[in-house]
Amino acid sequence: MVSAATETKWVYLFNEGNASMRDLLGGKGAGLAEMSNVGLPVPPGFTITTTACIAYTTSGGVFPPGMWEQTLKALHAIEQATGKRFGDRQNPLLVSVRSGAKFSMPGMMDTVLNLGLNEETLQGLSALTGNPRFAYDAWRRFIQMFGKVVLDLPAERFEAILDEAKRTAGVRLDTELTADALRHVAERYLDAVRAETGKEFPRDPFEQLRLAIEAVFLSWNNPRAVAYREFNKIPHDLGTAVNVQTMVFGNLGDDSGSGVAFTRNPSTGERRLYGEILFNAQGEDVVAGIRTPKRIDELEVEFPVLYQQLVEIANRLEHHYRDAQDIEFTIERGKLYILQTRAAKRTADAAVRIAVDMVGEGLITKQEAVQRVEPEQVVQILLPRFDETAKAAAIAEGRLLAKGLNASPGAATGVAVLTADKAVEWAHRGRRVVLVRPETNPDDVHGMIVAEGVLTARGGATSHAAVVARGLGKPCVAGTEALNVDLEASTFGVDGRILHEGDELSIDGTTGEVFIGRIPTIDRPFAELTDLRTLLGWADEIRRLGVWANADYPRDADRAVQFGAEGIGLCRTEHMFFEEERLPVVRQLILNARAAQAELERVEALPASERPAALAVARQHEAVRLYREAIEQLERVQTDDFRGILRVMAGRPTVIRLLDPPLHEFLPRHEDLVRRIEQVEREGSGTDELAELRATLATVEELREANPMLGLRGCRLGILYPDIYAMQVRAILNAAGDLIAERIPVHAEIMIPLVGHVNELKLVRERLEAVARDVQEKRRLQIPYQFGTMIEVPRAALTAGEIAQYAEFFSFGTNDLTQMTMAISRDDAEGKFLLHYVNRKVLPFNPFQQLDQAGVGKLIALAVQEGRRVKPSLQLGVCGEHGGDPASIAFFHANGLDYVSCSPFRVPVARLAAAQAALSARERDR
C-alpha cells in the first residue's frame, strides 16, 4: 500500500494538466489546466483528482495515502508563484475551493471563496485593500459560505442574522452596512456556528482546506447529486475533482480592476476587443451593477501595456479555441489575471459574421463555419423586427396591450382595420394596415394579402389566420384571448383600454406581443445580407437534401427562389379559390355540385346510344349549367395562376396539389347564416336574398361533418366530383403548354392529396391521365408532367409499397400525418391540452413544431423503405411545417429523403440545417 501511495499522483498543478484530462481532473480542472498551458496568466492553483474522491468515498472517508502531502506541496508551489503565504497575516494567500466533475452537475457543492481567512489574515486583507469594510464583508461571507456548504448549516440561520443587522441599522441593502456592522455580523455568525455544531468555527486555514476538500468529496454522493445522475444517466463511479485556486483581488487600488472582454463584438461580430472594466473593484461588483463600468477602451488609454496584453491573450484564445471568447479578467496591482474564458454568446448577426470572417482569417473551415450558426438564428436575421430599444421603451410606457399566440413570426406596424374590405380600401390609398379580427375565414383572405400583419382574438397555431399568414409570410398574433373585437362599434381592446379602427398598432408575431402605437421595425433585404449569403453558399456545397418552398402565389415563389429554393414542394390551389373575386364562383360551383353530379351520373348510366341526347338535355338543367359555368370560369383563372407560378419557377420542379379542403370551408359559417336568415326574416325584406341564404344553409348543413379532418376532402372530392380535378389538370397542362410555346422551361408535378388506399390514386390518376392526353392532343404538344401523392394518412404510409406503383413522387404531409397518427386535432388541442402536455412533459415537445420521430417518424421511415423498394426512382419530399425545423430536417436527411419544402422565409434556415445534418451524419459515420 505504501508503495502504491507513493506512486499515485493525486494532485495536479494547473500547468501539469491539459484539456484531454477531463476524466481525471473534471471539466473545470481540465479547462483551468488548458488555459494555464496556453500560457494565460491564470491565478495559480491545483486540482485534486476524481480518483482521490473515489478512494476517499469508498474507503469510508479517509484521504488516500499521500494525497494530503501532495496537496500541501502544491499549496507551497502556489505560495511561491504568488509571493503570498497561506495563513500569513501580512500578505495572506486566500484560495477558492470548487467541485468539478467530468460532467457539469448542479446537484453538487459549488464554491467556497476566500478560504484561508480568519481574524488575523483578515487584518492583512484589510491593510492590503485599504478597505476594512471589504475585508469584513469577505470574512462574514466566508463564514456564511463555509458554514453552509462545508459545515452543512441551514442558510436561514445566517439570513436571519443579516436581516436583523439591517433592521438594527435601519438599512435595506447589504451594501449599506458599515464595516463595524459587518464585523458584528461576522461575530454573530461565529456564535451561530458554535451553537449549531457545538464547535468553534475552524480558524486554521489548513483545517479549513481539509474540511472543504472533504465536503467536496462527500457532495458527490449527496441525494441531489445522486438523483441528478440517475436522471441524466451519468455513472455513479466517476467521482468529482477539487479545484483549489488563488484568490485575486481587483480592488487593491487604482491599478487594480475587474472586467469582461469579448474577443469580437457580440452584437455585430466586428473583430475588435469589446467589453467593460471597473477599476478598483471585484468581479462581482461588475455583475451587481452598482457602479457603472467603463468601456474596455479606457484600459487602452490608462494602461496601454495591459490592454495590449489583453488583446494578445484574446488573439491567443481565439486561435486556441477557434472561436470568439467571452473572457473574465482581474487586474491585481497592475498584474492581469484571466479567471475564465468561454465561447462568447452572440446575436444572430454576429454569429454569421464571425463564422464567415474566421473562414477568411483561415481560423476555421467552411464546414466549421456552417456548424457555428444555429439555423433558428437565421430567422432572426431575415424577419422584420422591432427595434429592441424602441420596444423596451414602449413596454416602459405601458403600451403593451396584450399577449397572444405567436402564430407567424415577424413584426408589423400600421393602422388597425377591422374588416378585410376596409383593409383593401385603405391599403389601396397607400396606408399600411394591420387586420384585426375575432378570427379569420376565407372571406378575409383578400384583406390579409394587403395587410402588414394579422391579429385575431380566437384560434390556435393552425387556425385559418395562422396558416394563411404563415403562407403569406406575414406576421400574425392569433388567439389573443383577452382581446375583445366589437365589429359593430368598430373598436377593439382589452378590459378598459379601447382602440378604434384607424388607431396605430404594432404586433410582434415572434413573441405574440401586441402594442398600442407605432414601433419602428428593422428590415434588411436578403440581397444585402452578404455574409449570410456566403455562409448559405457553403451550406449548399455541403448538403445533400434539396430545399424547396411551399408557395401558392407567383410573388411567394419569387421570394422563395431569391431565398435559394430549388423548387416548390407545395402549391395549394385552394388558396387561389379563397381570393375575393373568385369566392362567388367557387360557391356557385359548390351549391350546384351535388345536383349536377347526380344529373351527370344519371346520363352516364344510360345506354351508350341514348347518352348524347340525354347529355344535351342535362346541360340545360339549371344546376348543371351553373356548375359547368363555374368550372369554366375557374379553369380560366387557374390557368392564369399556374402560368404565373410556373413562369417564375422557370423549369424548377413545382408540385401543385389538387383541391384538398372540405368544401364547407368555402361557404359561410352555419351560425352566421342562421343569424343572417333570422335577421332578414325579422326585417321582412329581401325574399331573393332569403331564398339564396336558405339554399346556402341547406348545402352547409348537407356538408357539415362531425370530424371534417377525417371527412370528405382531398382525393375523395376528386373521386366524387371528377370535373373539379379534371379542370385543375387542364389548367396546369394548358399553363405549361403556353409557357413551352414561349420557350420557357416547365417542370410541373401534380399531387393528389389524402390518398389512403392505392385504388384512390389509381382511379384518380387514370382519369387525369386521360385529361392530360386530351390537352396534349388538342395542342399537338408534348407537355412534361408527373403524378404523385401526398403521404398524410397513416394507411398510406403503411401501404406505401402499393401506392408507389402509381406515384412518381411522395410528399410527406407531416402536419396531417401527425394529427392522425397521434389523434390530435391541432387547432382544438393547442389550447385545450397540448400546451399542458408539453409544459408538464407528458410530451417531450410540441409534435407540430418538431417531428415525433418515435411515432410519426416510424411511419415515414417505413414508407420510404417500402416506396423505394417498389420504385427506386421514387422522388421523396416533405411539405409539412416540419420541413423547416432543424431537428426534423436531420431526421429527413438520415432517412434518405430527397428534399424538404418549407415556407419561403424558412428556406435559408433549411439550407443551413440540411448542411449541418449532412455534417453530423458524416461525423457519426466516421
Added chain:
Amino acid sequence: MVSAATETKWVYLFNEGNASMRDLLGGKGAGLAEMSNVGLPVPPGFTITTTACIAYTTSGGVFPPGMWEQTLKALHAIEQATGKRFGDRQNPLLVSVRSGAKFSMPGMMDTVLNLGLNEETLQGLSALTGNPRFAYDAWRRFIQMFGKVVLDLPAERFEAILDEAKRTAGVRLDTELTADALRHVAERYLDAVRAETGKEFPRDPFEQLRLAIEAVFLSWNNPRAVAYREFNKIPHDLGTAVNVQTMVFGNLGDDSGSGVAFTRNPSTGERRLYGEILFNAQGEDVVAGIRTPKRIDELEVEFPVLYQQLVEIANRLEHHYRDAQDIEFTIERGKLYILQTRAAKRTADAAVRIAVDMVGEGLITKQEAVQRVEPEQVVQILLPRFDETAKAAAIAEGRLLAKGLNASPGAATGVAVLTADKAVEWAHRGRRVVLVRPETNPDDVHGMIVAEGVLTARGGATSHAAVVARGLGKPCVAGTEALNVDLEASTFGVDGRILHEGDELSIDGTTGEVFIGRIPTIDRPFAELTDLRTLLGWADEIRRLGVWANADYPRDADRAVQFGAEGIGLCRTEHMFFEEERLPVVRQLILNARAAQAELERVEALPASERPAALAVARQHEAVRLYREAIEQLERVQTDDFRGILRVMAGRPTVIRLLDPPLHEFLPRHEDLVRRIEQVEREGSGTDELAELRATLATVEELREANPMLGLRGCRLGILYPDIYAMQVRAILNAAGDLIAERIPVHAEIMIPLVGHVNELKLVRERLEAVARDVQEKRRLQIPYQFGTMIEVPRAALTAGEIAQYAEFFSFGTNDLTQMTMAISRDDAEGKFLLHYVNRKVLPFNPFQQLDQAGVGKLIALAVQEGRRVKPSLQLGVCGEHGGDPASIAFFHANGLDYVSCSPFRVPVARLAAAQAALSARERDR
C-alpha cells in the same frame, strides 16, 4: 408420332375417371366420372381430355392422332348402354356437349343440347314423345344454340326471326307458338345459317359433333376466356375438356318426369327426402314454373320402387359427399337418371341441425360440423325476426313505409313514441314501444332502454342511436333520410303518409325496412336452441381464441355469459353516465370542472405548509363544492354499477374502461341551447333558467371542437381532471372489495383509453395506483386488479413496445384505430363517400365491418409483436366491432391475440368463427 398417338388416351368414358382427375378431365368431367363411379344412374357419356385441347390448339387446329377414333368408340359404348343410336331416325341418341376446364370459367363456350338432331332424327323424337311441338321446339333451339356457340352467328339474327314469328302469330310468349309455327321458325333459322355462313347447316350428327368439339377447344382461347384467366391468375396452358353426354327426356309419357330432391329438408334440416317432381315434363319445365310440380311424396305413392331407388341414391350420395345434397333427376320411361348433385343450399336452422345430426350419424367429425355452418348464419338464428310470409304480405299491402340504414340487426314491433319520456311512461304501462326520433342523444338513452327498437331519421352506422342500440342488442334503423319527424305535431311519416304517436310500427334492423302496422316476430330463447349449443360446444373445444363480450350493464353481462362469453372485454363507463337520473349530476360535474380544477391546481402550487389551509378555503368555493359533490354522487352510483356487473361476471375477467368521450357529449347541443335561450328571452320568463342556460352555453362553446374525434377525450380527460378517473377507480375497487367480502370472486381489469404516448399511461397509472393502494389500505383488504390500455391511436400501435412497459394488457379498439389510420370519420363518411367507395370498389369492403388487414392490420401485427417482445405475459384482445366479424377473427387468431370481444349477440358467432379460424390455420400448417 404414330406410336405416341396409339398410346395416348384422349377420351375417357365417365366410369373410367374419378374426382381426382380434375387436371385431365376438368371439374365437370371429374364430377360426372365420380357420380358414375359411385354407381349412380348418370346418363352415359364421355370426356375428351384437356391435353387433347392443348394438342389441338398448339397444333394449329388438328385433332391429335387417335382422338377422333377414340371419340367414335366412346360414342359406340354409349349407344350400347342406352340402346339408342346416334343419327337413328327411330330411336335417336341425342347428346349434350359442354366445355369443362379445371376451374369454372364463365368466359368459355357453355353448352349445346340435343346434338344429333336433324330433320330425320327429329321425327323419331316426335314419335317417342308423342309431342311434335316439343320435337320442333327442340330442333329450332338446337339450330339456334349450335348456330350461336358453334358457328358463331350473331344471336340477334335468331331473336329477330323468333320475334317476327310471334308477331305473325299474335302471341307474346315462345310457349304459345304451335308446332307448325316452330317448324317454320326452324326453317327460317336454317335459311339464316345459310345466308350468314354461305353453307348449309350441318345435318350429319357426326359432323355436328366434330364441329362442337372443335368449338369447345377453340373457346379456350377466345378473348373473354383469356381476359378472365388473366384477371383470375389462371394459367393459360391448362386447356379445357369436352363432355359429351346422352340426353334423357322426362317427357316421354306418364312413366317419365323430372324433379329436384334434397336429401334433407333445406329449411329445417330434417332427415327426410324433400323435393318436387313434375311428371311427363323436362327439367326446364320444373324451373319455368308453368305447371305446378308435385311433392316428392307423390313419387312414393305412384312409383314406390323408383322412390326407394331415389332414397337409396340420396343416402349413397350423402355418404359419398358427406353432406346434404341437392339432386336433379329425370325419369325416362320408368328409368331414373341422376343429372346433377351438389351440396344443398340450406337455411341457418337447417345448417346447424344437419351438421349436428351428421356427427350423430357418424358421417362427419365434430371439426367438420363446425366448418359446415357459416358464422353469420348463427345471427339469423338468434335474432328475433319477422315471419317472412307476414312480411311479404305487408309489402304486398303497401305497408313498407321507408328504408333506412340497417344499424342494429333484429326485428321489432310496437307502438311509436316520439320522446324518451313517453317511451318510459308507456313501457311502464306494459306497452311495447318503438322509439322514433330525428336522431338520438344521451338524453334519450332511458327511452332506448325500454323500447323494443329505435328508428331515426338522421345519423349513420355509428351515430349515437346505432351504437347504443347495438350495445343494448336492440334493433335499430338509422338515417332514414325520407322520414320526417314532427315533434311538435307528434307525427312522423314519409311524403304524404303521416303516422301519429301511438300508431303501430315495425322495423327490421337487419334490412333497414320500416313498416306501418304490426308484423309478427319469431324469437327463440338461446337455451332452447339445443343443436346450436351442441355445435358451439364443439367449437369451444377447438378454438384457441377466447371470446368475450362488450357489455355495459349487468343484464347485458348476464346475457353475454349465457351466450358463452368468457369475460367482458369492454365495459363502457360513460353509458352509465348517460342514464337519465345521472345526467344532471354529470352536467353539474362538467359545468364546474374547469373552475374547480383551476382552483385545486392553484392550491397545489402553494408551499406545502400553506396547502391545508388553502384547501379548506378552496373547498368552500362554489365550483369546487359542486364539482366535489357531483364526483361523490357519481362515485356512489358507479360503485353500484360495478358491483352489479362484477357480481354477474363472478370472477371472469372484466375490462372496465375509464371515461372516454369528450365531455360535450353529455351536454345539450349548441343549436338547441341557442334556440332555447332565444325562446326564453322572447318570452321574457325564467331569469334563473336563462342564467343556467347561458352558463351551459358558455361551457358548450368552451368545449366545442372542430374534430372531437382527435380532441380532448380519453386519458386526456383523465390527465386534465384527475378526480374523475380517481373516482372511477375508487368505485371499481370498492365494488370489488364488497364482493370479496361476500366471498364472490372478482377479476377487474382497468382500461385507460386513447393512450398515444407512453408518458400518458405512465402518469395516469401512477396516480391511479396510489388511489388503489389507498382503497386497499382503508379496507385492509387485498383487492386484485390490473391496469392496461386501449390501442386505438396509430401512434400507440407504433410505439407499443414502450407502452407495454406500463400495461398488463392491450385491447385493440379497432373502430377508432380504423378511423384514424384511414382518416375516415365513420359517421361522416358512411353517407358521404364510404358507401360510394365500397359500391365502386374503390375500397374492397367496408373497413368498419371487416378489418383492413393491409393497413390497420399491419399496425396491430406490429403492436402485438413489439408488445409481446417487451412483455411476454401481455394479454392481448380486441374490443372493436371487428371482434365479432368472422374474417377479422381469422386475422386475430393468426396474429396470436388472446381473445376477441364483441356485442353479446355476436358471441356465438365469434365462438364458431374462432373455431373455424383455428381449423383453417391447422390445415394451412399441415
